[in-house]
Amino acid sequence: MTLVLPHIGRLPAGPLNAISDVAGVTVGHATLAQGAIQTGVTVIRPHGGDPFRDKVPAAAVVFNGFGKSIGLVQVQELGVLETPIALTNTMSVGSVATAQVISAIQANPEIGRSEPTVNPLVFECNDGYLNDIQAMAVGAEHYRQALASAAPEFEQGAVGAGRGMSCFDLKGGIGSASRHAHVGGMQYCVGALVLANFGKLAALTLAGQHIGNGLRRLQQAAPEAPEMGSIIMIIATDAPLDARQLGRLATRCGIGLGRTGSIYGHGSGDLALAFSTAQTVPHRPDSAIRQSACLHDSLLDPLFEAVVDSTEQAIVNALFAAESVAGRDGHRRLSLRDAAAGRP
Numbered sequence: 001m002t003l004v005l006p007h008i009g010r011l012p013a014g015p016l017n018a019i020s021d022v023a024g025v026t027v028g029h030a031t032l033a034q035g036a037i038q039t040g041v042t043v044i045r046p047h048g049g050d051p052f053r054d055k056v057p058a059a060a061v062v063f064n065g066f067g068k069s070i071g072l073v074q075v076q077e078l079g080v081l082e083t084p085i086a087l088t089n090t091m092s093v094g095s096v097a098t099a100q101v102i103s104a105i106q107a108n109p110e111i112g113r114s115e116p117t118v119n120p121l122v123f124e125c126n127d128g129y130l131n132d133i134q135a136m137a138v139g140a141e142h143y144r145q146a147l148a149s150a151a152p153e154f155e156q157g158a159v160g161a162g163r164g165m166s167c168f169d170l171k172g173g174i175g176s177a178s179r180h181a182h183v184g185g186m187q188y189c190v191g192a193l194v195l196a197n198f199g200k201l202a203a204l205t206l207a208g209q210h211i212g213n214g215l216r217r218l219q220q221a222a223p224e225a226p227e228m229g230s231i232i233m234i235i236a237t238d239a240p241l242d243a244r245q246l247g248r249l250a251t252r253c254g255i256g257l258g259r260t261g262s263i264y265g266h267g268s269g270d271l272a273l274a275f276s277t278a279q280t281v282p283h284r285p286d287s288a289i290r291q292s293a294c295l296h297d298s299l300l301d302p303l304f305e306a307v308v309d310s311t312e313q314a315i316v317n318a319l320f321a322a323e324s325v326a327g328r329d330g331h332r333r334l335s336l337r338d339a340a341a342g343r344p
Contacts, residue, residue, distance in 0.1 A: 001214055001340040002308040006207035006321045009309030011302075013177040019191030020152040021178035022236040024048060027193065028150030029174070030142035031158030036132040038327040041096060042160035042174055043146040044085040044193060044234055046275055052104050052111070052118055052177045054280035055080035059247035060273040060293065063254050067230060067269025070097050070122035075273070079243025083121050084147060085194045085273065087161035087174075087232055089131060090124045092138035099143035115283075116269060123271060124229040125197035127164030130327030157321030161310050164327060165197035166229065167318060168204040168212065168261065171325055172196040175318025181302035184321065188239040188304035192253070192314040198229035198268050203261030205278055215339050217268050227265025231257060233311055235274035239265040240292035248297075250274040252304045256267075256311030265269075 007013070014021025024047040024295045031040040046056045061073050061304060068090050075081065082101045100120035105111045127133060156162075157172075162173025178191040204212035221266050233253040243248070253272035254264075264270050278292050295303075317334040325344075326332040334343070 003206070003336065003340045006316065008207060008313040008316065009179065009180040011181055011309055013305055014180060014189055014204065016153065017178055018176040019044065019178065019193040019234065019236050020154070022189045022191045022238050023141055024275055025191065025236045026150035028146040028148065028151055029153040029155060030145040031163050031165055032142065033138055036328040037135060038164035038206045038325055039092070039127055039131040039138060039214045040160040040163045040218045041138055041142045041146040042087040042195070043143065043150055045150045046084070046236070047277060048146040050107050051084060052108050053080045053283045055283065056275050056277060057241065057243050057246060058068045058273060058275035059250055061250040062245060063270035063272070066262040066267055067086065067124065067271060069123045069271060071119050072118040072135065075121065079276055081121060082119050085234060086122045086143060088124055088138055089161070089164065090126045091133050091136050093122045093124050096135065096141055096143050099140035100212065101278045102140065103144070103147065116185045123195065123232040125165055125195050125227055125232060126228065129166055129331055130333060131164035132328045139302070156317055158323050158325050159168065160240065161195050162318065165195060166333050167196040168199040170319060170339055171322040171335045173318050173322045175314040175316070175321065177313035177317055179306035179310045181306040183299050183302050188237060188303065190303055190310055191236045192202065192307070192310035194309055194311065194314040194318060196315050196318040197234040198227070199225060199260065199262050205259065205261040205314055226267060228267040230269035230290055234271040235272065235307055236277065237274070237303065238277050240278035240294050241276045241343055242294050244317050245294060245300065246274040247277060247302065249303060249307050252307040253311045256308045257315070259312050261317050268331060
């Protein structure tokens with residue numbers, strides 16, 4: 001079976017076809033890949049400054065809540081981010097959240113004293129098929145490494161938090177994409193980044209083509225196990241939107257996810273978060289808020305389309321970018337390319 005990386009939808013991609021096409025957004029990884037340890041951390045910075053001091057509007061949506069993320073309650077209540085976004089494996093959420101808090105305190109020593117506490121934001125997926133998740137190998141140093149390495153250009157596939165992830169019973173991981181949309185005479189960028197760890201092979205759909213059963217026949221696969229995955233979908237945009245509108249964008253991630261063959265299975269935690277870089281919200285109440293006028297809701301359809309297409313494209317890109325990986329107890333996940341070529 002010959003596969004060609006498709007361009008999803010009709011909207012053009014940005015120059016990097018990544019979430020970092022939204023100006024100021026950067027991504028960094030720390031990857032642990034040795035024997036049974038196949039895991040890591042991925043960090044998304046919304047801008048180059050201190051997000052505790054200069055927060056960005058944000059909103060989160062839970063499609064299926066089988067997950068252990070931390071920080072969503074305050075995002076939903078206040079509608080802002082105040083740390084970078086961190087992705088890791090399920091049993092490393094605590095260590096990464098602690099590392100986020102320590103990093104914020106180092107930059108703002110009065111946190112928890114004269115200043116309020118900080119809200120760490122960590123999303124997770126279960127990489128325990130390939131990774132010895134009980135080893136809890138991810139530490140504070142890996143968060144710091146991912147944060148320090150954040151840049152506009154970054155790797156995709158089996159890297160960072162995506163190292164041990166599976167997608168449609170193949171190798172999954174980190175994928176990213178972007179789309180440009182015209183709204184009211186202005187061009188805006190929408191970028192997506194996914195941590196793809198979901199789906200059953202028979203359901204895999206590539207740009208509208210059901211290819212999963214063909215791949216199963218090539219692999220002579222055993223009967224499928226129940227869905228035990230997850231996906232985290234992060235959307236960034238430079239369009240001026242408030243938290244309520246960003247929640248509407250995040251909801252559209254589910255359409256792009258569904259197009260690839262997901263049914264939000266019982267054991268799958270499916271979450272999305274969207275944020276805007278068009279303005280920042282100062283931490284101190286005596287600082288002026290330089291607020292851009294939000295787009296009218298009736299103009300949002302092109303951004304919705306951009307979210308749907310960039311989310312689907314990011315999942316596809318994760319599958320195409322990932323390499324085959326062997327990990328815990330001899331477990332192995334083939335990459336999409338190796339599976340399509342009939343390689344064992």
